[in-house]
Amino acid sequence: MVAFSLDPARTILTALFPAVGERDEAALAQAAAGGDREAFTELVRRCQGRVFGLCYRLVGERDGASDAAQETFARAFAALGSYDPGQRFDVWVLRIARNLCYDQLRRKGFQPALDEEATVAAVDLSPSVEARLEQAQAIRDLESALEKLPPRDREILALYYVQRRTTRDIAEIVGTAPGTIMARLFRARAKLRELLAEAA
Amino acid sequence: MSCPDRFTLFLALEEGSTELREHLACCERCRRVAEEERELGLALERLRDPAPPSDLMQGVWQRIDQTVGLQARLLRQTMVAALAALLLSGGLLALFWKDLVVDTAVDALVFASQAMTAAGALGNALGDRLAGLAAPMLAAQALALILSALMLHRLLAGSRVRS
Numbered sequence: 001m002v003a004f005s006l007d008p009a010r011t012i013l014t015a016l017f018p019a020v021g022e023r024d025e026a027a028l029a030q031a032a033a034g035g036d037r038e039a040f041t042e043l044v045r046r047c048q049g050r051v052f053g054l055c056y057r058l059v060g061e062r063d064g065a066s067d068a069a070q071e072t073f074a075r076a077f078a079a080l081g082s083y084d085p086g087q088r089f090d091v092w093v094l095r096i097a098r099n100l101c102y103d104q105l106r107r108k109g110f111q112p113a114l115d116e117e118a119t120v121a122a123v124d125l126s127p128s129v130e131a132r133l134e135q136a137q138a139i140r141d142l143e144s145a146l147e148k149l150p151p152r153d154r155e156i157l158a159l160y161y162v163q164r165r166t167t168r169d170i171a172e173i174v175g176t177a178p179g180t181i182m183a184r185l186f187r188a189r190a191k192l193r194e195l196l197a198e199a200a
Numbered sequence: 201m202s203c204p205d206r207f208t209l210f211l212a213l214e215e216g217s218t219e220l221r222e223h224l225a226c227c228e229r230c231r232r233v234a235e236e237e238r239e240l241g242l243a244l245e246r247l248r249d250p251a252p253p254s255d256l257m258q259g260v261w262q263r264i265d266q267t268v269g270l271q272a273r274l275l276r277q278t279m280v281a282a283l284a285a286l287l288l289s290g291g292l293l294a295l296f297w298k299d300l301v302v303d304t305a306v307d308a309l310v311f312a313s314q315a316m317t318a319a320g321a322l323g324n325a326l327g328d329r330l331a332g333l334a335a336p337m338l339a340a341q342a343l344a345l346i347l348s349a350l351m352l353h354r355l356l357a358g359s360r361v362r363s
Contacts (some may be wrong), residue, residue: 037261044256050249054250056250066252069256069264140246162247164245189244
């Protein structure tokens with residue numbers, strides 16, 4: 001009997017129409033709520049970068065961010081029954097992550113500094129060595145100024161510029177009106193500019 | 201367009217306003233401010249989040265399994281404690297107020313029997329739609345009667361031994 005695999009066809013279909021190859025997050029969340037571990041694993045796989053990124057920006061170090069991200073997903077799993085499929089799953093999880101990080105920060109009563117390793121990964125490798133070093137230094141200065149900002153300013157900048165979220169998504173994650181996001185962003189940028197000027 | 205304040209200029213830049221673009225073409229001061237804002241935005245967009253640790257997924261499942269295990273353990277412990285409390289209180293009642301217990305058990309038996317009979321009759325009266333319930337109800341009724349009789353027998357036997 002000739003074995004016939006649908007994989008190549010699926011790959012082509014997925015490339016052309018992503019929705020055909022990948023189950024949407026609402027369907028995965030529904031399956032996960034019914035006890036499908038693979039569905040939840042897939043959801044974690046899709047969102048872990050964004051969740052860890054936000055936790056890192058708020059908590060300020062890798063171990064703490066990893067701990068917060070793991071706890072976020074564990075809580076999300078426990079709360080899957082209350083997840084509204086009409087809502088974006090990653091936005092829902094990011095809101096859990098954000099609240100959890102704020103709880104941690106409140107308990108600790110301080111805001112630790114950000115690791116410098118994140119800056120290295122961000123350097124564009126295409127320009128000349130000199131330009132790369134300059135760019136690396138500029139990013140380090142920026143990261144250093146960012147870490148001095150209050151968490152509320154850090155999160156808004158990280159969500160808007162690093163994760164490229166829309167103001168509507170950000171409003172949902174931080175639990176505020178969409179109309180206030182640009183004003184918060186402007187204030188955070190103004191503070192950042194001051195810090196950069198001081199450092200220079 | 202007259203010179204906007206910095207916030208208005210920032211919003212217009214983010215929206216890609218053509219009106220602002222026209223203004224910037226003829227206003228050196230605003231052009232400088234817009235350039236500063238644009239540079240800061242570009243610098244921020246170059247930032248990247250660090251990659252999540254490779255064992256994050258494993259940690260997530262460990263936490264979930266721990267929580268589920270803890271919940272199951274708590275449920276088991278609660279059920280054992282409730283059963284123990286029930287047996288203890290039943291034993292104390294039987295020890296000190298055996299007449300009361302026997303009377304209550306007989307009353308409960310009669311009540312359960314009547315309730316089951318009424319439910320069975322109701323089920324039959326409702327016709328075909330609930331006909332499927334009649335057999336389980338009769339079975340439950342028979343089981344309840346047997347259990348009640350056994351309980352009563354043990355209570356009476358216990359009270360005879362003690363007295």
